[in-house]
Amino acid sequence: MVVAEKELGRRLQLVQGIHWLYGAQGDPYAALLRGHHGPDPRELYALNREAGPLWRSRLGTWVAARYATAAELLALPVPEGGPLPAAVAQPQVAVTWDQGLPAPDPADRPGADWVRALAGPACERLLAGLRGKVDLVAEVAARVPVEVLADLHGLTGADRERLAEACAAAAPALDAALAPPSYGDAARLPAAVSALRGLLGEAAVLRVVVEARVAQELIAGALHALVTGPGQWELLADRGPDGAAAVVAETLRHDPPVKVHVFTAAADTEAAGQRIAAGEQVAVLIGAANRDPEVFDRPDVFDPRRAETAGAGPRLLVPAPYGVPLEPFAGIVAETVVVALAAARPGLRAAGPAVRRPRTPVTGGLLTVPALF
Template sequence: MVVAEKELGRRLQLVQGIHWLYGAQGDPYAALLRGYHGPDPREPYARNREAGPLWRSRLGTWVAARYATAAELLALPVPDGGPLPAAVAQPQVAVAWDRGLPAADPAQRPGADRVRAVAGRACERLLAGLRGEVDLVSEVAARVPVEVLADLHGVAGEDRERLAEACAAAAPALDAALAPPSYEDAARLLAAVAALRGLLGGAAVLPAVVGVRAARELVAGALRALVAGPGQWELLAERGPERAAAVVAETLRHDPPVKVHVFTAAADTEAAGQRIAAGEQVAVVVGAANRDPEVFDRPDVFDPDRAQTSGAGPRLLVPAPYGVPLEPFAGVVAETVVAALAAARPGLRAAGPAVRRQRTPVTGGWLRVPVLF
């Protein structure tokens, strides 16, 4: 146990040190993983796009931040779980929290209608008691997805409380794989994954960890954009669920819950004139690609009417981290929360500045979104 703890601590320090060194020396991807670029991602996104359509970071990872190449790479087949050739030495993973977990089973994925119904009931329970100044992250975005997960799996009583605690401790998982957390947070994360395995079964852990965090960030990102944009909340309250779907779709583009998607090439392939060998690591900077100015008009502006004004428009790039699609769970939960909150609190307004978490390069998570009901 002591040896394992020392190895984890050593790896966290090593990966963090490499990120700082290469980032300071001008590597845009390493600088992005350091996660100290502040609440506005435009500058680091632009630097990663400017580095080329597909370029090799000093970390050993192929990086794509432009829309065309990102779309091509996201369409590649994923590894089937078998052994991959060790083409090159791979960058160290900060926290391999998914090691030993079975792949998500598509057959066990709940349908959108069921998720919507369960999410609607969870919103009724949680929104009814909210008054005065409320933090939409801690009181809404972080709570509703866990309630939905518990209801879908029939978790009740003390196990429900343990599930909420485990989900909270596992929340840093997507970021922790790339950006080293503190040793204490890493230890809590690994313990939480083990707890989720005991509560839900092994095959449900990946969908739970990815789905709950993605839903949390999608809800928080949508609500923050709505209260920050002049007239956006009033339009939502007026138009209802149809507007909520457009808001969530635009949030997936403007402030996606998974901003960096890393995977291992399943086979030799070529993209943007570069050869990627099987077993090499690829990072698609989804947040940058979905704001590519060569594809999207006014890419840094949050505009839920974008699809209506430009026709069908370019396809949104939405990855499936760890093989877990962000639909139907995260997307449906977000649409349900946004519509329910607008109907229940049409006069909602901001009560102070929203705050992002630091060193969260994958989720870019919101720490606080204060509003007045």
């Protein structure tokens, strides 16, 4: 056990040190991963776009931050697993937590109507007791998805609490493979995965880890935009039934819950004039591509009316981390939360600045969004 702990600590320090070194030497992707750019990564997104449509980071990863190349890469076939070509050296991995877990089966994906039917009552239960100053992440964004997942899997009693604890401990997983988390977060991940195996069965683990965290970040991002943006609640009310869907869609563009999507090339391919060999790692910077000023007008402005004013416009880039699509679960749960809060607390306002976790390049890690409830 002591040897394993030392090895984990050594690996975390090594990867973090590599990110610091290359980032300090001007590699904008390494700088993004080291996670000390503050709460706003716009400058680093711009530097990654300026580096070229597809460029090779010193970390060994191909990086795409412009919209056109990102869309092209997301359309590539997804590798089906198996060993990587022996000749391809892989970038350092901070934490490996998904080894041996089977890929999600599309047939096990919950239907949209089922998710919507469970999300409404879950919101009612959790919002009923909220009063005064409330952290919208801890009390809403982190809890509603887990309540819905518990209902989807038929969990009752103490098992529901175990699911909540396991999802909380597994929350750093999406960021941890790229950016070293704290030692404590890294050490808790294996036990969280084991707990989810015991509660839900091995086949459900990847899907639940991704759905719980992505839904949390999507809800938190939408609520953060609503409570801090002047006139956003009024605009939501004016839009009627379509308002919540527009808020969630704009959140997927402006503050996506998956900002960096990394995958391994399944076969030799070409993109943006570059050859990517099978087995090489590719990072699509969703957060940068969905704010590409060559494609989106006023890209840094949160505007749920964007689709109306721009017509059909470019499609949003929405990846499927670990093969888990963001729809229907995350999108529908987020829409349901927005509708419920708009009805229960119209005009909800921020009660202080939001805080994001450091070293969360994938999710953005909204830690707290205080509001007066």
